[in-house]
Amino acid sequence: MALDERPALDDLVASWRDWVGRRRTLSEPDVDELEGHLLDRVDALRAAGLHDDEAFLVAVKRLGAVDDLSREYARVHSERLWKQLVLDEGAAGIGPDGRATDAAGRPLGLARRANGLAVALLLGVGAGVAVKAADLLGAGPDFLLRNAAILVLPFLAAWFAWRHRPPAGAMAVVAAAFAVAAIALDAYPFAGAPGTDAIAAQPGMTEVLAATHAAVALWLVTGIAYASGDWRSDAARMDFVRFSGEWTVYYVLIALVGGALSMLTVAVFAAIGVDALPVVGEWVLPCGAAGAVLVAAWLVEAKQQVIENIAPVLTRLFTPLFTLMMLALIAAAIIQWNLVDVSRDLLIAFDLVLVVVLGLLVYSYSARDPLAPAGWFERLQLVMLASAIVVDVVVLVAMLARIGEFGFSANKAASLGLNAILLANLARAAWLQLGFLRGRHPFSRLEHWQTAYLPVYAAWAAVVAIVFPPVFGFA
Template sequence: MEMNHLIIENMANPHELERLFRKDPKAFKKSFPHAWEQNPESQVLAVWYERLHFKESANTQNAFLLQKGFFFMGLLAILAGICTRIIFHFVEQQAIAPINLAFGILPFIAAYFVYTNPPKKMVLYSLAALFLISGLYLNMLPLNDKDSTILVYLHLPLFLWGLVGLAFTGNEYGEGRTRLAYLKFNLEFCILYASMAVSGMLLFALTMQLFRFIGLNIEDFYFSNVVVFGAAALAIVAAYLVSMNLKFAKNITPYLAKIFSPLVLTTLLVYLITVIGVGKNPFLDRNFLIAFNGILLGVLAVTIFSITESDTDEKKNISDYINFALIVLALIIDSVALSAIVFRLSSYGITPNRLAVLGVNILIWANLIWIMVSYMRFLQNKTGPSSIQDAVTKYLPVYGLWAAFVTFTFPFIF
């Protein structure tokens, strides 16, 4: 009862009540009802009553939602594993293209988002129809190594990624903040999935070694029936954990963004200086041009994820100047790549690959210009970080539309 007396004695001293609570929360919660019954007119104790009981109510509700979402996630994970295993069987038989494996994972992640954030029927029906049409269309294409077919294999995952983004944003697909949240989800998802995948690989290696000790080689069976199933199911689990605000990924991503930006900038500067020194020419060397575009995409990805990890009320710091330098560097790389692609088109003629690369480089160039101008205005204290994030989020649908255009028109044009 000593705690009860202390609570009553310090009703007019909120600071002391907070100290008592932090010193022994269990004793405070146990004694508080007695103090509240004796002094129901106290406004300070009324606030504490709501604080303690609201927290318990919220925890109960969250536990119910967590349990409900957990069971649905488990069902989706099992279905994703089974579907991926079935698709993998037909891929092994060379009856369908390997890119079909995406349909064993992405629709189920989209289904989880639809379940947790139910959209309007129009959005729901659009998602279902587009996933179905994409799957049917992909498997109507001939299994060959023609450039137009390979371009479909490369661009279809980007289009499906856009559909998952539509499921994530739901009815707020036009809002910049929900698109930004989707970008953050992707970064956190990749970090978490990679962490769990490393554990899975260690388990795989340990299992193989244990069975070798007894003279059995189960590598092919284990990979086909356990690894493939687990890799698909793990994607659903990772999406669930990230959406449940798992602190591991959320705590580490801002630091990764701040660490990798200067490292990437330094590495690229050294690399480009070396390239100039050895006389490599992207206008004549096709493989080097491909590598140049790969560098461009990597820089764009690092820059975008660095931007998404900035708070809208954050003041400018050294990271912003590094990001701006990365954007300028990416713009230089893209300008050189564009010039090389135009040169190759005029010199060697039109091909599906050259047109596809030209299109995506023009899109990236325009996006980089927008981001760079927004960053310049931010660094000049004319706008806040939200304008930079708008330059990223508002442009995202353009990439999805381009992927859809290449996927659904190039096989017919060429």
């Protein structure tokens, strides 16, 4: 690398400082102290003849892992840590009198020192009330299906707005997206599948597609509020990816515990002759499912910068398992070689696995140290990507064969478009992964590709939710 192509030392230090500063256990003075130690090491290494970027990398390596430093500071400043986490989440530090302070050391006002859990619970109650109010007003299951995201996600956007203080313009964009989705989904004359005397009419395919894709699009739109309006930033998008992965884990855990507690409650009341199942089924579960969206969001933001991120553990556990699954799916496709008569359920399973694999890949990127060299795990990811590309091609060929045999439908068109988008993403990701393994470009290019591709998924979800219903006759 030519000397003028080397990254400036100030830029490297700024990037490192931004990375370290994400840990809530480290206040501004703590980061200043660590930066001083880092620069001392850099100066010593430069005096020994290393270039700036080489000295910086060696100094960072010798300084220690960021998570280790965070844990050490947490042990030394445990009282400050828990005050900051539980009592004063908006604080940048704790003053000599034990009161929360901002980055400049000024005491925070009462509003900024409001307990984050209380706000999350209040918004969670609001989400539950919104869902139950729609039910009590006789909106019906079809309305709740279409509007589940519209009823709940505005409260999540409000939580992000409270936490991250996005500009008014960004929140206007978020509000407009929710308004457009609500107007379109509720104005469309969806035609449900006819029922029988014993079975009520079921939602039509375009209604199901519109509801699910609207939820995906609106989730990504709420990321604008999470990113404080700076949605064009790769770092902000990757932070939202990290949040989404952590949120999924916490939500599933809350759902499992809540389900077990509900079953236990029903059993206890049944033992004394009281049927609590209607109350649990009609009130606790719908309201709890909506409120858990906010509780899980609070848990992510309260814990992810204090305790070690669980993403590295999850990705290293599930990447080998999903790689084996992809290979098994390829074997299944070879065994069932007739692509026209391929099982519809098998194609759906292929699509679900491809989405999870891509999510697992992006989630692992969000947790990776960008300065770490490539290793065995990155090679395993390349195998997973190559297998996913093969599976995606099989699904695309099978889908085209089925369309040629049976004609277009909303479901087939949505699946075809999704697989085409996934194939482009996976192919480019595999190429960049190979280049990273061969040392031809830095890891940041892999991150940039995935974060830059997020709007593509949002746009496609919006097309399926808004354009597909009238195109396919709302059937």
